[in-house]
Amino acid sequence: SAGEYMSYSVSSVPAAGSYSLQLSYVSGDAQAVMGVVVNGGTVQTVSAPGLSRQTGPYGQASLNVSLNAGSNTIRIQGSGQGGFNLDRFCLTGGGCSSAPSLVLGTPSCTGSSVYSVGFTAQSGATVTASAGSVQGSSVVNVPVGTNVVVTASQGSCSTQQTANSPTSCGTSTATMVGGFAEGSLSELTALAPFVPDNNQVSSWAALTPQFISNGQIKYGIHNSIGATGFWLSEDNANPKNLINASGGADFATPSTPEKWDKGRALFYSVYGTPRGSNQDIYYQGGQQTGFVGTNSDDTGWNPNMGGDRNFHSSPILFYQRKTVAGYGEVLYAQVQPYHWSMDRQLAEVKTHCWYWLEGKFLRYFVIIDNFRTDTQRKYEGREQEGIAMYVLANMYNQTIYTGAPKANQASTSITTPIQAPNNQSDTGPRLTSECWMACSNGPNTLVLFTPYNSCFKGKQFIDTGDDNYVSNAASYMDASLYTDMDNSGTTAYSGYVYVGSEANFRSWYNSSSVALRPFKFSFNNGKRQGWASVNGRFIRENGNMVFYIGDSHTDNGVTSYSAKLVSPTGSWPSSSLSTLYVNLTFSGTLNLDVSWLKPGQTDANTGAQTKQVTLTGNGSPQTYAIQMGGNGWDGTISQISLSPQNRNNPGISTLRPNWISDTNQAPN
Template sequence: MATEHLIVESFSSGANAYQITVERDLTKFPRTIKGNEAFEKAVRGGGFPCTVVGTGCVIPKGTRLTLIPPDCSSNPNPTPVTYSWGYFGGNSFNFVPIIPSSEWTHGSGMAASSLDKDFAHRLEAKIKTRYPAFQAYVTSQLSPFETEYLTDDYNYAARITGDLNTNFSNSPPAFDLIDLSIGENIDDGTFNKTKFFAELDQLIATIPKAATYTVMLRSSFWGGHTVSSAALQEYATLHNYLFVDFSDRVDYPAYQSDYDDAGIARHWNDDGHELIAERKASKLGITTGSSASSDFVSQTDEGWSKTDDNLKLKYIENDLIKVGFLRDTGAVIGYAAFKSTNRNLVNDYQVDNALPGDPRHGTVFGDKGRQWMWKGSLYWTPGSGWQVVPGKNTNQYGFDTGGNVVEGGSLGPFYDESEVLASRIYNHPKYGQMFYSKIRPRVWAVPDEYVDIVEEGWAWLQGTSIAYFSRQIIGPGITNPQMIYQARAQELPCLYSLAPFTYVRMADANSAPWTNSYVDRFKSDFSDNQNFTKAYMTPECLVTHGEGPDSVTVGLYTPGIDRGDGVRVGLNSRFNTGQFVGVFGEWDDNASSYVNANPLVNYDNPGTYENAGYIVLGTSFSDVRSKVNALPRPDQSFDFDFTTDNHRWWNFDCRMIKENGLWKVYIGDVKTDNNVTSANGIFAAPYGAWEASGIQTIEFDMAVTGITALWLEWYKPGEENDQSKVHRKAFTGLIGDGVRRTYSISTADPNWNGIVTSVGLRATKVNEGLPITNGGHLIPYRFRKV
């Protein structure tokens, strides 16, 4: 039969990186789009045995990739795949120098705002996270090749050899990574595949190469190049080269840059350059978790007047519902109604007690701490009353507020609104009409203050559901001596709805999920202050509130949403509910009902975090149930790659800090309580609704230091602090020398059944029959079910 051997995955183990190859039957999986898709699905689903290059280790059929084979880690002479020097050759997307008397006033990949923002330098930076000594040579000397290949006019000696000799003093390096980024200047009308393939052979042969090397090609970013892009993919397949597909982003509107010159403007902006770098890095097995690879791309501002009251709200709508976003309250949802009734279900309490001197003094305006805050109210750094703004105090002692930014704005009597940096309503290629906003949220309870945090959000309609995707971008300017790098309960998102929505329901923790068995979460003994129930972990990732079982109901459902690259974010099964002031009133009154998604998240570390879910509007409780039943069930993947981000794993009684590009969990941090010093740190997965029967074994790829044993700890649905819902078993056999290894533990236990809402690792405490882990720490690389 016709076969070929292909590199299908790259992975690392310790300081080494490897490649996995598989034999492909071309009669069963031809080199066609469908054939390629079927082959990739079969490989990643464990359809073939695979071989690890350099070790001879065979990965058995039925094993899902990516994999670090435990039986390969002991090979004394592995052949690692490493990258030291990259030849990044391409066209104007790679580099264009300053063009005198034009809009192009700096040298970089065209339309990128600076050299470090173009794709080539972003890609170099991403590769350095895996291979710190890596360097890239970036050139646009291949631009003439795109046309001159056809006429034999391309000067290889000058454009490649001469160029390298000039820039490396006649001693160019041997490149082990060759990225050929071409396509936009190839004329499909005169394209000659045979000639093109022959000239590509010569081009690659001319570049000085290491003994082992990787070549990567791509499809065109612009329309009109389908023939040549298909040929580039075919060429890559024929030679076992890597190919990066951008066909889903051809002439993508969100990537068009803001230049008057049409030639410059057609090149991609910073977000587009980031997408290029992210996809290429991912193809190399280096994933950074960047959001640019997703369906949710930052948009430019279309304007939103602050003086025109008619533009106070921006609306998206379909035949069933209409949803409005408030300009003067951080683009929160301030209006949501069925078109059949036009009754606003959102509490937008209208206040009139701004401070004297405030332009709103004596007028009526929206409370900045209400509405539906779909991008979230974020908390970090516990500490009674003291905020991250030096010298300013919230005076909310007893609330342990620490740092808190609110999507709408600040607490009265300040009522400072969060700044809308950008907003746009546009047509998304997958989801249709989309509202986008980017804001700087205000610090709660101090006047006129921001910190280094930005929130972005995308919202769209699916029937009577509002789907949302948001990012919380925590900048490096967040500094405070109180930071303890520990998780806090969030309002992510939180919904202030009509006060009569006191019929609050969640799935009963003691019943099978999806069986219509519920518990009442209404807080009946409320006062004039904020009154919350205890957090409750549900087996369904759903909370609802409404006026009664047969009246209008709003649900908050957080099963995780695919961000566009196969990774689902936003999974949460921990909720909180409350009631404010009273149980009567309409949208503009002070009384309000309240629900939130209440995940534990550590926001003390700078980085980009993501969240998603659905706000479901129904004419009754059963109507919401039927709509939720039609949406995806909670994510069951349980696969966390910590080389990309921390995936909202949470930690208590210990620190989690990103150091030198790696997450480090000081799970053995000690605490002294009643004169007893012990370690009690927990590092656990985001709250979900995992079916216990689907997780038989958990694989922990990690390096541990000073630890020989931990507890595997898991939580069943129920109210927080209910110790009957907490279970654990000993996890022994760890080697605490700081070397990265893969450990596996069976979940077999009488209490491992039904639904598990979270599972993690707990440090061993005193007098519990295991070695104490005081001072120990771990570096997680990948945790997953196998």
């Protein structure tokens, strides 16, 4: 009768999917009406003829139900429309041997009352949501306060994941300072030239570019290489493209963009751990990045905007061209990169790029939305390519500036000769004092200016004489910031590419008021602030960043405690950092090395540039004023690092940085 029910727990369901529920019953009524509720969902009703046990065998009724893998509850209840007695029930068939993969990103506010959540689903799966709507690879317009259940279905197989709603969606708290910001995707998108609102990707014809120009320079992105930049030139009657966008298969030409190398162009390429090689392989989707067969190009966990090494372009999820007041024409593209060393393996990262022109500058605003969930992470930093550019081979004259900022001293050439057996050169990371690097061939110069970073790297490939933008020969420059991409999180970077001469760029720079990144870092709410670790974990735990200063590291059979926490690279006057204010939480006695690097130096210099301090912690946040000076503390400081003095016994295992600043005040 109505209101009566029996509830059963069903365990060890092998896989999510549709199963046949067979009910064995008797009923003295003309019709038996049975209600079935699975896992607290809606009532499914099945009707069957009345059947008394005295007149023959039990009656049979069946319906299909959707079960989760593992444990489920099944409730069988009366409806008041036809009574019955249940003998037993059986579950048969259905299910599947392999449910489709589904990974949800972090929910992000997109308005005061709605939020969205990105997802990565197995290729070919159909994705639905219990609230909002599915657009591309996101569920959008979900009401705040409503959790959303996302389902990926493929045949009879399905996978469900639930995203919890943000508690509220208020005003953005993220700010961009010195070309860097960290926050939620919606907060950072609000800082961009515009919030994307009209996806035009379906109208972008395959294997074609999109250009913007302003009468001085011209820039283009191409959908055969993941909407990365393939063209940058003067805007005149006979423009000379300075970007190398090929090095591709079968002698690619301008008319065969499908053959272009997906790792060349103007782009941002992301790196995390594992780092690659036979000893540090990354696995995903039944593939690995290790040296297998002819694959000797193992870059480990490496989402690449352009695509993978097998000439597959990364999927473009959203594209929009829009004229914006104060910016002019702006190009925007959202891409989910493939891993470089794999075959069409989507990474748990999305890149959002806006491009616009200001005089002879290409401006960019890039958001890296990292939602990693894999268990292979070591929570250490790696060098990024952010931004990097392949340029014409004959633009091999590579220069940086290491003198006093805005003193107009001579720049420094870092050009290195090409060497066998790879026919390449590599300058290695170079620290600068004005946060720029140039590549030139005399009449043509490109300058990469990154207010958020002062470390650059140059390379040369094959030869130095070619000026064809689809040649295997190329020069290269890279904003080589060392940062963390193992912890999930969303960061934004904004910078400049100048087309002209180094002299004209430096004249502009010396008179400009563009702010470089200040020495102020707040790790509040688990923000990383561009800091990263070496030989030890730097990991978000319970909303806080924790540095495992006591982690050991083994190299060539020798084990030591050499964990190091390093700052982003910048350009800070030593006079403004005479006292470092470091707010830490730890317990015990910490003998700490505070080391630093200056423009033109490498890691080999840190041993002679170290301040040793002893700190005592009681498990509560405390601010320590560290007086700097001596041992080369002068001029411009490019990077700070923290590490244990005693490499045999660091004394403590963990410390939690809360904030680090040049003033005795917690940064915003």
